[in-house]
Amino acid sequence: MNEEVMKARAADEVVIKADGVKYSYRSGERVSRGVEGIDLEIRRGEFVVFLGRNGSGKSTLAKLLNGFLVPDEGIVTALGLDTADEDRIYDVRSKVGMVFQNPDNQMVASVIESDVAFGPENLGVPREEIEERVTEALETVGMSEYRNGSPNKLSGGQKQRVAIASILAMRPEVIILDESTAMLDPKGRREIMETIMKLNREKGMTVILITHYMDEAIEADRIFVMDSGRVTAFGTPAEVFAATEAIAAAGLELPVAGKVSLELKKMGFDVPFAITDEDLAEGVCRS
């Protein structure tokens, strides 16, 4: 088999697969719905975004994808492993890394390099290799100079980058960011988006981003719009953003460029649907 074929195969490889997944939260008598009937496949190297408002089930789905939650019905397989298999759960979690919302609540050590080393230490990685991994992970997120510093003095975006580095140090194949930009200021969000794009485009990492900001989904390979525990729309950003009804129903808001292009069209201008500001400018110029 030549290299190109292998690459093509690898690109097609399904890393995470959900099959008829249902999950509901129970506390005592109360049952609240999490997700119902999710089928999806995520392929290696993809940048996938789950969009939805609060309570749409997107975070539940994220937790189902790396075995934090086990589906009531259906099967989730991550890298060929059933997430319901308790004996292999750490294999799943080390390969499908997860970054959470609040950067402060996911750091365990008071020194940044110790925090990044925590994951590999838990996995029993030899010392010399941990050093190498810490260096590499911090370099990837651009936080090398803070290596010996304390996380308390960092900005939100920087802390979240360290949190990403801490996951990267475990050398995962997939990284899930569960609303990791939600608590950050615009600058911090931009830092995280840049880091994500770098991971995906340069390192070929499969990235799953859970968010309610539509503008973060613009550069995704595929978008899943979620509402009431179901996927209500999916496809490329252009396809999904054009499905205005599903987006409105999911309580989401289009990026400014998208809104402007739609309004222009409504007013009778021949402007193609655009998502990014550049596309809009180009479309307006052409028409």
Next chain:
Amino acid sequence: MKDMTLGQYYPTDSFTHRMDPRAKLVLVIAFIVMVFLAESFLSYFAVIVCVVSAALVSRIPLSKMLKSIKAIIMLLIFTGILNLLFYNGETVLWSWWRIKISVEGIIFSIKMVLRLVLLVMGTTLLTYTTTPTSLTDGMESLLTPLKYIKVPVHDIAVIMSIALRFIPILSEEVDKIMMAQKARGASFDTGGLLSRAKALLPILIPLFVSAFRRADELALALDARCYNATPNRTRYKVMKFGLRDLAGAIGMAAFIVLVVALNNNFWGAYETVQSVWWLF
């Protein structure tokens, strides 16, 4: 508030700062033993020399050292006066009812105060020269033998490390909650003791709620980092017992021998010393 760390680490680079935290912990224990061994003023003098030279080697300014005494000044005064007034000495100088001041009492209370001062100065040198993180690492390493009697040493170390990490975060949160409550008209610094304590309730409740929420997320984050994935956990930071630590240990051992020798007047080797220092 953001820079707050537990203890009082004094960031500089010195011989002591670079020592293995385990060695420092053991030396501090040895130091405490030495302070309690000291009996005569001469041996107290040796302990003082020990503390001063340790402070010099650690490059901790004298003002910093004295600051640690300030915290226990009330205790010092209290112990000093009690011992002075109630010591049952022979050579009574002044007495009234049950109170009597004697020469022995004066000497004893001076020694007690000296002992406390030296204890605090010596032990705070540890926190001045060691970051809380490496202190935790050192304790974990020293407690490792307890693993064999099923003490979860590593879990305890992780708990301590998380506590250290969250102290500044929670204290910042207290500030925020206080400001929020003040904005609603709460006052924390007026009224009697009881009403002040009551005023703290609207701070404590939100603080606890938030702490529990953080704990929930932290638990997930620990799981995401594969905490407890394998019993064969590795360590990134390894501590090395080096020449520096050996030198420290030898120094401390020398002082302990000196203190014991001074207590016993070098076992009669210097009769003259005895005749001069008979008072003590």
